[in-house]
Amino acid sequence: MAKTTVERIQFRCYNTTMDKNEFDVIVIGAGPAGIIAAGMSARTGRRTALLEKNDQIGRKLRLAGGGRCNISTLVPQSQFLQAFGREGQFLRQAISALGPEELKKFLAEINVDIYEQGPQLFIAGGGKKLVEALIAFLNRHHVEIRLNQKVTAMIPLENGRFSVETSTDHFVARQKVILAAGGKTYPLTGSAGDGFVLAQSLGHQINPPVPAMGAVHLKESVFDGLAGISLQDVLVEVFFDNKRQGTFRGGFLITHHGVSGPAILNASLIIARGLEKHHKVSIRLHLFPDQNIDNDTMGILESLPQRLRAMILKQAGVDLSQKTIQITRSQRHALLSMLKGWNFEVKNTASWDQAMVTVGGVSLKQVDPKTMQSRLHPGLYFAGEVLDLAGACGGYNLQAAFSTGYLAGIS
Ligand SMILES: Cc1cc2nc3c(=O)[nH]c(=O)nc-3n(C[C@H](O)[C@H](O)[C@H](O)COP(=O)(O)OP(=O)(O)OC[C@H]3O[C@@H](n4cnc5c(N)ncnc54)[C@H](O)[C@@H]3O)c2cc1C
Structure with a gap:
């Protein structure tokens, strides 16, 4: 029809x-x-x-x-x-x-x-x-x-x-x-x-x-109150269950919720993956990657931003008025343990809303x-x-x- x-x-x-x-x-x-x-x-x-x-x-x-x-x-x-x-x-x-x-x-x-x-x-x-x-x-x-x-x-x-x-x-x-x-x-x-x-x-x-390329949140709270402090060149080692996975070098920034800056952002790419599969993910932070800290610890500390230096001294139990000569053996030991590679356990990475890149896919x-x-x-x-x-x-x-x-x- x-x-x-x-x-x-x-x-x-x-x-x-x-x-x-x-x-x-x-x-x-x-x-x-x-x-x-x-x-x-x-x-x-x-x-x-x-x-x-x-x-x-x-x-x-x-x-x-x-x-x-x-x-x-x-x-x-x-x-x-x-x-x-x-x-x-x-x-x-x-x-x-x-x-x-x-x-x-x-x-x-x-x-x-x-x-x-x-x-x-x-x-x-x-x-x-x-x-x-x-x-x-x-x-x-x-x-x-x-x-x-x-x-x-x-x-x-x-x-x-x-x-x-x-x-x-x-x-x-x-x-x-x-x-x-x-x-x-x-x-x-x-x-x-x-x-x-x-x-x-x-x-x-x-x-x-998993969300990556964002701030990393640490279990320790030593950086609380220091947001805004940045360093030009640090070295960050990443560990999964105490086994080293990678090393990242570059800028470092303390934020309101954790640590960031290029070295951390790049480290976050593997940290994100590690958190999925491993019990413990940690970083070791080297504030002075190229300097021999043993020689002139207090002199080297002088180069850090004042608020960060004060926090480190406080952590080591050093009184700000204390003279270099008066630093005790245990205080010096505590200082070196931070300055020669400071260990932090990672809590998590930035959320989907804040991280910039997706790992996985x-x-x-x-x-x-x-x-x-x-x-x-x-x-x-x-x-x-x-x-x-x-x-x-x-x-x-x-x-x-x-x-x-x-x-x-x-x-
Ligand atoms: C704040 C921020 C800053 C960044 N800065 C840089 C930088 O300076 N340099 C750098 O190299 N990288 C940077 N990146 C990362 C970079 O932007 C991304 O890696 C890049 O945009 C990925 O490109 P793409 O085309 O694969 O995906 P996208 O740019 O994410 O685009 C995907 C598109 O697909 C569309 N879409 C999704 N689902 C559907 C659907 N169901 N139907 C139809 N459309 C859909 C989305 O709306 C989107 O428009 C940054 C990321 C962020 C978040």
């Missing part, structure tokens, strides 16, 4: 909706990894959609570096990979495809000004400027940005296609889906662990996510490092912090997000 006009119109509308939501490539999550993946995919001529659950893209990127946006670190590749610990080797192909120098060129191409401080690369004008330029880049390559689209399911269909469901819509990816939904820290920025749930629903192993064993493609589902790709990769502070994580996103986009 011939269709009525109304039926024909309805049929046409339905088809139009299907076409509107059918793409060659669908990228889930508009952080740095998803943005570059979508732009690169569109640049190779594929019709590409970028689905973002927020009403704007790159929300976390806008906050990066406290607004300064430390986007990369110009160090040799081997050093770069080391900053990701054991997982670093996984990044070799991604960094070879888009390393710090190539990222610099890309930023110049999209008219973003940068500046360098030592090996570190920053964005002039911060993350907001970068996001503006990335939006122009996406528009230039005709990426369809769909905001307020929270992806709730990815379902493999026949012929390598994927159905991508959001809370309000339905999309189809004809060639590939790139999951770039980020980790779990700063959940208000949108990355709230959805990526792990989506990957797990397709059989991917998720290594337990999609197991790298099930992802091909040459392409970022899933080893379980052809056509499914991963990029950025959703992967079980976490680098040191100083631009490593953003570079890794751009590199893995780039590789997933061009593969």
Whole structure:
């Protein structure tokens, strides 16, 4: 029987909706990894959609570096990979495809000004400027940005296609889906662990996510009341059940709730993992990593901020009016035990709201490092912090997000 006009119109509308939501490539999550993946995919001529659950893209990127946006670190590749610990080797192909120098060129191409401080690369004008330029880049390559689209399911269909469901819509990816939904820290920025749930629903192993790159809270309370004191160069050793796991060097900061600063932030990457599995996690703090404390203990102490020095002397039972000559053997012993490596037991790391990076995520064993493609589902790709990769502070994580996103986009 011939269709009525109304039926024909309805049929046409339905088809139009299907076409509107059918793409060659669908990228889930508009952080740095998803943005570059979508732009690169569109640049190779594929019709590409970028689905973002927020009403704007790159929300976390806008906050990066406290607004300064430390986007990369110009160090040799081997050093770069080391900053990701054991997982670093996984990044070799991604960094070879888009390393710090190539990222610099890309930023110049999209008219973003940068500046360098030592090996570190920053964005002039911060993350907001970068996001503006990335939006122009996406528009230039005709990426369809769909905001307020929270992806709730990815379902493999026949012929390598994927159905991508959001809370309000339905999309189809004809060639590939790139999951770039980020980790779990700063959940208000949108990355709230959805990526792990989506990957797990397709059989991917998720290594337990833990919050890292934040202050470390100690069981001892000796630093209470000293918030704000910072030191330029300390050494921090990390121990799991009294076995040394790693050494970190750099700045140190006492906060209202614990200790922080670059040395501690970097140490927190392994501390977070240790707390999951070990009974006792501790740190040994060396306030003077290069000095021989034995020779001139009181003289060396003079170089510490006054409030910290007073606390150390008090801990050792030394009266502030006491002369060096009057220091007793037991007081000297107590002083040296603090200054030659001060032991603290770790209570916990910063919460999800305060930590900056997620340790854990999609197991790298099930992802091909040459392409970022899933080893379980052809056509499914991963990029950025959703992967079980976490680098040191100083631009490593953003570079890794751009590199893995780039590789997933061009593969
Ligand atoms: C305060 C702060 C400062 C930082 N500063 C720096 C720095 O200076 N240098 C550095 O290297 N690193 C820094 N980092 C870390 C860095 O920002 C992250 O590693 C990086 O943003 C990860 O990029 P990504 O694209 O993988 O994920 P994200 O940037 O987290 O983006 C993921 C996107 O996916 C979206 N999404 C999540 N779930 C869904 C869903 N279900 N459907 C649709 N969309 C979804 C999210 O809304 C988000 O927009 C900082 C982190 C924080 C929190």
